[in-house]
Amino acid sequence: MCASATFLQVISSIQPSSTTAILATSSIKMRVSTPSSSLLFLAGIRTSLAWTTSIRSITTTGSSAVRHHHPTTLVPRSPLTIKHARPFTRLRSTPISTLPPLSSQYEQHLPLAREAMVFFDSSPDPFHAVQSASLALQSAGFVEWKDNDDQDASSIDIVPGGKYYFTRNKSTLVAFAVGKKYVPGNGFKIIGSHTDSPNLKVKPYSKRTTDKNGGSSGAIQIGAECYGGGLWHTWFDRDLGVSGRVFINDEATDKHNENSFERQELVKIDQAILRIPNLAIHLQTAKEREAFAINKEDHLSPILATAVKESLTAGNSNDDKEKGTDNDGDEWMKHQEPLLVQILAKKLGVDPKSIVDFELNLFDVQPASIGGIHSEFVHSSRLDNLASCFLSLKGLIDHVTHDGLENDSDISMIAMFDHEEVGSSSSSGAGSPIMGEAVRRISYVLGAGEDNPLMYDRAIQRSFVLSVDQAHAVHPNYVSKHEKNHGPKMNGGMVIKRNSNQRYATNGMTGLIVRQIAKKAGLPPIQEFVVRNDCACGSTIGPIISANTGIRAIDMGCPQLSMHSIRETMGTKDFTHGLALFQAFFQHFSSVDKQIED
Numbered sequence: 001m002c003a004s005a006t007f008l009q010v011i012s013s014i015q016p017s018s019t020t021a022i023l024a025t026s027s028i029k030m031r032v033s034t035p036s037s038s039l040l041f042l043a044g045i046r047t048s049l050a051w052t053t054s055i056r057s058i059t060t061t062g063s064s065a066v067r068h069h070h071p072t073t074l075v076p077r078s079p080l081t082i083k084h085a086r087p088f089t090r091l092r093s094t095p096i097s098t099l100p101p102l103s104s105q106y107e108q109h110l111p112l113a114r115e116a117m118v119f120f121d122s123s124p125d126p127f128h129a130v131q132s133a134s135l136a137l138q139s140a141g142f143v144e145w146k147d148n149d150d151q152d153a154s155s156i157d158i159v160p161g162g163k164y165y166f167t168r169n170k171s172t173l174v175a176f177a178v179g180k181k182y183v184p185g186n187g188f189k190i191i192g193s194h195t196d197s198p199n200l201k202v203k204p205y206s207k208r209t210t211d212k213n214g215g216s217s218g219a220i221q222i223g224a225e226c227y228g229g230g231l232w233h234t235w236f237d238r239d240l241g242v243s244g245r246v247f248i249n250d251e252a253t254d255k256h257n258e259n260s261f262e263r264q265e266l267v268k269i270d271q272a273i274l275r276i277p278n279l280a281i282h283l284q285t286a287k288e289r290e291a292f293a294i295n296k297e298d299h300l301s302p303i304l305a306t307a308v309k310e311s312l313t314a315g316n317s318n319d320d321k322e323k324g325t326d327n328d329g330d331e332w333m334k335h336q337e338p339l340l341v342q343i344l345a346k347k348l349g350v351d352p353k354s355i356v357d358f359e360l361n362l363f364d365v366q367p368a369s370i371g372g373i374h375s376e377f378v379h380s381s382r383l384d385n386l387a388s389c390f391l392s393l394k395g396l397i398d399h400v401t402h403d404g405l406e407n408d409s410d411i412s413m414i415a416m417f418d419h420e421e422v423g424s425s426s427s428s429g430a431g432s433p434i435m436g437e438a439v440r441r442i443s444y445v446l447g448a449g450e451d452n453p454l455m456y457d458r459a460i461q462r463s464f465v466l467s468v469d470q471a472h473a474v475h476p477n478y479v480s481k482h483e484k485n486h487g488p489k490m491n492g493g494m495v496i497k498r499n500s501n502q503r504y505a506t507n508g509m510t511g512l513i514v515r516q517i518a519k520k521a522g523l524p525p526i527q528e529f530v531v532r533n534d535c536a537c538g539s540t541i542g543p544i545i546s547a548n549t550g551i552r553a554i555d556m557g558c559p560q561l562s563m564h565s566i567r568e569t570m571g572t573k574d575f576t577h578g579l580a581l582f583q584a585f586f587q588h589f590s591s592v593d594k595q596i597e598d
Contacts, residue, residue, distance in 0.1 A: 106375045112575045113378050117368035119390045120380045124243040124363035126171035126195035126418045127266050129386060133173050133393050133416065137165050140397045142175060158445045163400055166438075169428040170245065170264065171195060171418040174438050175393075177400045179408025184448035185455040187462030188439055189589050190413045190551070191395065191582060192430065192541050193388035193469065194420035197381070198230030198564045200300060202242070202360035205335035208301055220305040222274070222337050224362060226296050228421030233294060234566040235362075239272030240302055242340075244360035248350055262356055265348050270365045273343065274302035302362065305339055332357065364566050376491055376572050383560050383568040388468040389416050391558075391575065395582030404586060410462075411442065412586045420469070420541055430541035436549045439463070464513070464589060465553040466582070467505055467542030470570070471495035471529050473559035486530045488559040491571030493524040494581050497540075497555040499531065505542030505553035509596070514554055514585075516592045521584035524577060527559065 123129035134144075142163040158164060160182045165175035172195065176188075203223035209215060226232065247262045276299075281289060294300065333341070333353075345352040368380035380386075392414040399405070399412055415438075419429035426432060440456070448455035474487040488495040496511050497504045515526050531537040542555040558578050560570035 106572050109572045109576045110370065110375060112579060113370060113572045115394070116387065116390045116575055117370075117378065117380065119393075120368045120382060120386050123195075123382070123386055123389075124241070124268060124270075125199075125361040127245045127359075128243060128268060129195040129389060130167055130171055130173045130416065131266060133175075133389065134165065134167065136393060136397065137163075137175050140401055142177075158442060160446075161405055168432075168434060169418065170266075172428040172434065173416045174413065174434065175396060176411055176413035176438075176442065177396065177405055177408075178411050178442075178446070180405050181407060181409040182411065182446065183409065184443075184446055184452065185458040185462070186410050187459055187464065187590070188411045188413055188442075188551070189586055190415060190435075190463065190465045191392040191585070192415045192417065192435075192465055192467045192545055193392050194385045194417045194424075194430070194541060195389060196228070196418050196421050197384060197386070198226075198228030198421055200224040200230075200235060200240075200302070200362040201227045202244075202340070202358070202362070206340050206360075207335050207337045209337070218306055219303045220337065220339060221301045222304050222340055224300055224302055226300065227361075229564055231562075231565045232296060232300060233292060234562075235300065236276050236278045238275070238566055239365045240274035240276070240362045241268070241270045241365040242273065242344075242360050243268040243270075243363055244358060246344055246348060246355055246360075247357040248348070248354050249356050250350070250354055265350075267344060267347055267360075269343065269347055272365055274304055274362060276300060276302045304337065366567070370572065371569075372572075377569050378572055378575075379567060379569050381567055383570050384470040384563050385420070385468075385557075387470060387558055387560075387570060387575070387578070391578040391582055392416070392466075392468060395579055395586065398579070398583055399586040408586075410590055413438075417541060424541055424544050430544045431548070433548075435545055439549065439551075460550050462590075462593070463551045464510070464593070465505075465542065465545050465551050466514070466585060467540055467545065467553050467555045468578075469497075469540040469555065469557045470560045470563060470568075471497055471527075471557040472563060473561050473570075475561055481532070481535070483530055483532045486528050488527040488529050490559050490561070490569075491573040492559065493527055493574065493577045494518075494556055495527040495529050495559050497529050497557065499537045499539075501537070502543055503537040503539040504555035505546045506555050509598075510552050510554035513589070513592055513596060514556065514581075516596070517584050517588050518581055520588050520592060521580065523580050523584065526556075526581075 119129075119132055122132045138144075140163070142165045145158075145164045145166040158178065160178050161180040163175075163177045165173060167173050179186075201224065203225050206222045208221040208223040209219070244267060246265050246267050248265055249262050333355075338352075341352050341355055344358065345355060364381045366381075368378060371377040371379050393416075396412060396414050399408075404412070415430075415435060417424065417428065417430040417434070419426040423429070424431040428434070439460070443456050443459050444451070448459050471488055472482070473490045474482050479487070496506055496514065498506045498511070518524070518526050540555055542553045545551065546553040558570055558574040560568055562568045
């Protein structure tokens, strides 16, 4: 599908109740080519969800500009229909400047960047990231494989040309497509990433303020726990919402009945209901101002409201029974902040008493944006590592929708794991048996499993993992922090990450394979990164997967700044670079691998 227009396009987020401006870009005349798979991807994220599009076109003649604003509904060229479209309402309090960025070379990269921004804004936590990915896969014809059902693996209808996916814990996803020319013993082409990012999580007992009047501060707070290695000072003075999953027992009066059923619902409250304020400079000593030391227990508790009488229940009785949040002997509910439970119940349309547990994250409600005078940057939360999730997801969808399976003799797979930021040692992390089990069960169904060990061993030897996690771009204010000959630049292409102490899985062979794939596809040269000898080196899922499965692996990623900040930055071009490499990987890996001596 090809559309020619002069426009400033804005798309609302995945939540029907949320209307957020998520992109602002060039208003100069341009022709944008939008492949049907892109619309399929966007439509997939929003299946059965309300969303809107508004196009603001500006026609410039000489020094004058005429602005036209008209709401429109974007209809993809696919079997899906986008429902419940309504006019878009901006959240900005000030008008957007009509001055176009001084750009020409970046315009062709903006449509893909915008797709990514939709994915970022709709995925404030691993549960929503997996939901967004699942909807996109369904739109591309992938079938959910209920791998935890009580059924014999041999009864699963996995066939050459088929497309499948499964999830674990609703926070980890594996999707794969079998090439039509697959034969037992052929390999797996895998792109691995992770769905989690450093953030603040609501503590199991959310109530922090025991005084209903907020104590001496008059403020109601909730307890928050640090997850991963975040730059916690960046969470101060940000507009914070809450998202995650909630466990609900619809029969509130029978919640103690052992035969009752608890269901899960995802929730995303993208309103600024929480905030962690800085301490005024006048109340700090000179030493405190210089150090900006944070006590993570005392200083990172967000404010939810003022005293209860001025909160959501204004005008009503403060009695917990009238609010529906009395604990009624429930030990768990006794320790929950009533206001938090109320707003969750209101968002989900359930009785507060029916909420029996939750896993909630805090997130910055500011949407992703395009920045830089040439529109060369994307600013967003959770680029590490939703950027890799998005690009691998889109790479696989593009591979199957552009007839990539016709001549494919391997299995193309993506895996998005949870808990990378805390070591991957969990039932849904890369350290779990998920990857090994998936390869083994798929091989078994296709005739190369445990009953045929030689074929299975051959499949492992012919397989390869791209472990994709964001890389560190050179920071212009801290150039000395990089090894002087290995400084990746934003918009300069993908980065191979190496470490002789095996903190990364890359070795000479795997690095050569990826460079040859890029060369064969006519892509920009791959950048290289190593840490300085006087600096500690991070790690990611590559070594873990390789050690657990025996599959060759490489660690790489897109370069970015501000890693683990609440707000991160990467280059607009690097979305194009990353997607092109992943498409080339699915297409060319097998032929390149055969040309390199083992």
